Amino acid sequence: MFIESLRKIMGGILLVSLISIGFSSFFQEYINIPKSITVFEGQQLQLAKAVPVSVSLNHNNSSVSLRDKKNTINISGTEQGNNEMLLELAGFPIKKVDVNVLKDFKVIPGGQSIGVKLNSVGVLVVGHHQVNTNDGKKSPGEIAGIKVGDIITKINGQRIEKMSDVAPFVKDSGEKGKPLQVVISRESGEFTTNLQPLKDENEESYKLGLYIRDSAAGIGTMTFYEPKSMKYGALGHVISDMDTKKPIVVADGQIVRSTVTSIEKGSNGDPGEKLARFSSDREVIGNIKRNSPFGIFGELNKDISNGISDKPLPISLSHQVKEGPAQILTVVDNDKVELFDIEIVSTIPQKFPATKGMVLKVTDKNLLEKTGGIVQGMSGSPIIQDGKLIGAVTHVFVNDPTSGYGVHIEWMLNEAGIDIYEKPRQKAS
Template sequence: MNWDVIRKVIGGILLVSFSVIGFLKPVQQYLSIPHNITMFEGQEYTLPLSKPVSTEMANKTNSMTVHNNDHVTTIKGTKHGQEEIIFELAGFPIKKVNVEVLKDFKVIPGGQSIGVKLNSLGVLVVGHHLVEGEHGKISPGETAGIKVGDIITEINGKKIENMSEVASFVQDAGTSGKVLQIGIQRNQKKISTEVSPVKDQKDETYKLGLYIRDSAAGIGTMTFYEPKTKKYGALGHVISDMDTKKPIIVKDGQIVRSTVTSIEKGINGNPGEKLAKFSTDREIIGNIQRNSPFGIFGTLETTLKNGILDKPIPIALSHEVKKGKAKILTVVDGDEVEEYEIEIVSTIPQKFPAVKGMVIKITDPKLLEKTGGIVQGMSGSPIIQDGKLIGAVTHVFVNDPTSGYGVHIEWMLNEAGIDIYEKVDQAG
């Protein structure tokens, strides 16, 4: 056997193998480039590559520029539009990427403590009670099939907006011996029933045996507002009734300034809470038009300042958010907005709206000393990373108050009625 020949064959095989491996690595890199890239005007998107690459823009829309410099390809959005970029390696097309450049968009971050008052769509049933009638104890409303969580929207064909209207109908029907025709909204269904009020033998008034409520109040944190339209978003999660645990269906509502008076520190198994009071002047600073899983939304009647970031800043889409350091803006004493350090533990580049997009951890020693971590009332605190608004604090982990969830800002903007994905007419 000729060992020289064998060594040459093996050497040739190894040389070819190393060449193929060297070629496969950049190919794999290019294949890992996302099929779709979304960016804003003026923003850059950098792709570090192991080998130089050439690119070609198919649509020639002038919405972006592409620079290939050694082992880096940089895409810069220049104007609103869409483009298709073809990546080539050694003259062969290996990747097609659709790039969308969105219009330049900025919002003003919040952090202020706000008082919230919601008026429900009708009157909410929050419980039943027994009435001591002539023939024994009974709850006429429960007997008629009215359930906790139902919303009374009509009585005898008249729209109901507050509790005083219900009381008036009940007393009139009881005195005249008439039956009330009740219109109910239960989840997404409309239901009708009849109720005969019963006279309470103790106080001589007619009752339905229902606990009802027409409004709810609480505190939270402002997340952002858009300076041109004054559209805002706050809280980052839905407001639910404290008794029924169901989301409150909003007719309207208002937000006012609030002042944090003290903090109940959070410990394992027991989330803390901001204790606050509404401003003494009760000046309405905005309305509430929507209560959704992503927070409350409406329009401000005045501009708000936090004293830290009072100029518009860009936002980051969910795929741009990265693990690592970030900051939140919130109030823990009085009405002064302060900046605190946190860490983004994990983030999901979501394609569809979802309320839990990030896991965050409070790392700032001052905030941990004051609150123990995330407390109730902190929901809505804006999260800032690399000078961009990326989302809001939403929930605390009960067994670890230093950590919790955050929602990505693009979903809150969508709920506020702000379309950052406004389409462009390519033919124009």
Template structure:
């Protein structure tokens, strides 16, 4: 009985050693690291682990398999779905689904741009009190109109800009009829009634509201698609400076701008690019969309950044690697420069999300000039392995050399550029 127990113990030990050793067996390690579903663009390569060669590839022309001096590669040939069998010694161990997407190349940006947007309606940014015979009150606040509301209609008339409001207010004040107001709040349309008032000694009626109908700022162009001229920039939403609410864009435009100086970033105090719109006021394109991934529209003409002039491949989120990368941005005038950064971490995202990468500036010249990532640098394209992988979005307040980046595929989607063609996104 004791002898049988000893034999079982020995056999168990041997099996444990074999199992432990197998974990460090190169083919098995590479098998574990091989994706279940590979997504490539037409013309893109995937390096196959040398210790885990492909055994069988469907003869459908979707991918090509090559072996050059022991370097195994899969190359996307035709947009479609297929599969590949992997194994060792002729014995199949693993099957990988492969999706090949239509070829897509875009032009990297890096240009400093001025942004001008007209809101959809007028934005309420505050209340002010009117000193009347009935006391100090704000008619707008009494009517239930809140900071952040967008006034879109008054007495049935569309409100596109601040100048549309005064005639309606004065007419209602004279007739002593309340104004029927439509406001948009968090995507919901609400109806309010507001009674204009005169202040003591004043001749005009007022609403007791601070309003704004436009916004302007600077940022960085990320990319444009050369055929459609659709572009993306900023990498984050434009929000009102007072309400912090996203601006709903009625119309807008981007113009060329020049960086005049830099306020360097420090711990606890983000820096900023100080820029002015170029003297020629040349309109580069329109703004059709303002989303959490930036602003999007169509360029009027082609743009060049002076560094990378040819269309470049993109990398999907699962193709981004931790390690060295570069950004294109302007720190002086309108000259685009290339600077070194590090991809500290990256998340393979199956659904749109803004914070896909953590990045760190490593270039001593950029750190010397800006302290790291500064406001106005948002949208600077991130390049890795000769592919556009995303854009700079936010800086860490407590570490101006570090910040977030978003993956390029989500910006392309927001721009209305169909990455996947007829293919479905990997699930």
């Protein structure tokens, strides 16, 4: 009877002990260690650990080195490859952590103000207008089922690249009374429609009843470029047409240097704007090959300098970014790139490409005095934390111009066609 009671007491003590361990700080530290860790060659990562836990590597290769200290685990990426870290408690394995070491990678941060010139694929329909005919006002474009946001890519089998390509077809069709065969690109797909130009009685000319545009221009900020391939990323968000609000499908484009002439300071409800002009020499410094939700991308013609941080910097992946102090590189006066203080308010360790990965707040008194916070034209300004490029400014909060969103740099690199996850080459046996 006594022995049975003793067993129950000991069992209760053991259960309470296990529960207390489960909620203890060092057990929580063990739980918080991720199942997978990624570092770059030459980088170190420090993790907090429970005091009784010991660590070791499962594979005998040189990709990772460990320093098992009393309260921390120091992980160093020594060579591109993979390994497995084992955590043990009293000689029993309690967790396995995959460690992936990526090839050493650095990019040169931007911050320069750039002018952007985009040429769309075909010509973009941005509106309808009524043609004054003998039978009243009509829009041939509407009659043909063409909508705002559609892109005219071909007329009578011929590719359309700019607005001036359209006029000869319209004149010829009107004079012959033969409708045009127009190929339309729309988000839902591509289709062909017949479009008959009508004669405007007031102007004695044939018209389509459409407003069209073939290019767009604006300013933004360079984020980075990779010095070997000369691939770059800028803006951090998609360029949309000002009338249709739809992303511009890029045929080609150019970036040029630009100079900030003045700042319209932001306030609640009004985010403000950088006022800038293209540099007088209009020198093209790069092309534009892609316009995506993560910015514009292409290749530079030559190296460019920001005059403040021109050395290649390592990057941080989304799960390595932390809340706390950071800085941005941007221009608020002429073409001078400056470094300003910000705070990373929150960050999401994204596993898949997505915009708005960080929330940031401008804390720099000088920048707040000049701009009120984040203004239009600042998009693409590189974000630096602990000497690493972590992302770019993308959007401002309209009701709080001191704050806004940022995009993680790894997604911009992916859109630029830069593979940071390149697999190691097999060694010859």
